[in-house]
Structures are given as C-alpha cells and as structure tokens.
Amino acid sequence: MIYLQVDHWLVVWSKALNDGPLPEPITTMIGEHERLLVLLGEISNCIAAQGVPDSRKLAELVSSFLLCMDMHVHKEEDILFPCVRVALGSDAAEALDIFEIEHATIGNLLSQFHDLARRLPGKGTCDPEDIRQLGELTSQACEVMPPHIFKEDNVLYPLASQMISQETLRKLATEAKNASRTE
Numbered sequence: 001m002i003y004l005q006v007d008h009w010l011v012v013w014s015k016a017l018n019d020g021p022l023p024e025p026i027t028t029m030i031g032e033h034e035r036l037l038v039l040l041g042e043i044s045n046c047i048a049a050q051g052v053p054d055s056r057k058l059a060e061l062v063s064s065f066l067l068c069m070d071m072h073v074h075k076e077e078d079i080l081f082p083c084v085r086v087a088l089g090s091d092a093a094e095a096l097d098i099f100e101i102e103h104a105t106i107g108n109l110l111s112q113f114h115d116l117a118r119r120l121p122g123k124g125t126c127d128p129e130d131i132r133q134l135g136e137l138t139s140q141a142c143e144v145m146p147p148h149i150f151k152e153d154n155v156l157y158p159l160a161s162q163m164i165s166q167e168t169l170r171k172l173a174t175e176a177k178n179a180s181r182t183e
C-alpha cells in the first residue's frame, strides 16, 4: 500500500526531473547506498557460510554497516529531507511523510542491529540465538532497503539536486568528511 502511494508521487516527481549530473555530495550518498547493500550481502553470506560463522568478521561487518548507516540516515533525516520538504512545500508533504515512515521502519531495524552488535563477540564463538536473530534482521533489511534506496537514487535525490541550496550541499559534504575521519 505504501509503495502504491509513493509510486503515484514518483510519476509526478519524475516528470519534473532534468537529466544531468548530480552534485558531489549526492553522488557520495548514492555510493553509500551501494556500500550498504554490499555490506548487507556480506553479512548474509557470512551467516550462511557452512559451519560456525566467523565471529570476528561478522562483528566487523556489522560495525561497518552500522557506522555507514547511522551517518547516512543522519544526513537524510537532519539535512536532506527537511530541505526537500521546505522547497517542495505542501505538494510533497504526503510523499515525504511516506519516506519518513519507511525510515521509521528502517530505524527500528537499526536499533535491533545495534543491540545485537553489542552482543557479538569480537573473537570467540557467537551465541547461535544471536546469529539466528541477526540473520532474520538482515533478511528484513534486505527486503526493506532496496526499494527505498531505488526511490531515493532515481527520484528523490535527482529532485533534491535541482532545488538544493549551496549551503545544504556544503553541509552534506562536511558531514561526509567528518564521517570518513571517524571510520
């Protein structure tokens, strides 16, 4: 149902799009999407590998995923979404509400990932129940995130790029630099 409503807005918004290169901080965020999906795939593979999962590798992958995800969500929720909401006004309110509902779902998964990450040992053997829960969370994230990312990459980001102020672009670039220093 949610996706049907958004699809309506995707059609309306996509008509307003010009083809053209996207500004740098936005292309970096598209790169973050790719990295997040790769990391989710690697977490799935690590869990599905035969035998006992490599706990050190799993802990590293989950920690990289959470670091990238927390920074990315912060840039969208605190900088990009408010900018698009103001620029598009009431016409876009409904569609942005839906993006934010999807973020609430993703945020709920993220807090469960954080809880599990605190329990994953950096070495030694993982608790099988923790691995089972991590597998379940990862497969839920693999279901929810790709369609959300598709809409951001193909409509929301290109649209935001057309209306975003230089000041907002600078804020996004600064956040990306700060985050890369902490990695």
Ligand SMILES: [Fe+2]
Residues within 6 Å of the ligand: 076, 103, 148, 152
């Ligand atoms: Fe998002």
Ligand SMILES: [Fe+2]
Residues within 6 Å of the ligand: 033, 072, 076, 149, 152
């Ligand atoms: Fe995103």
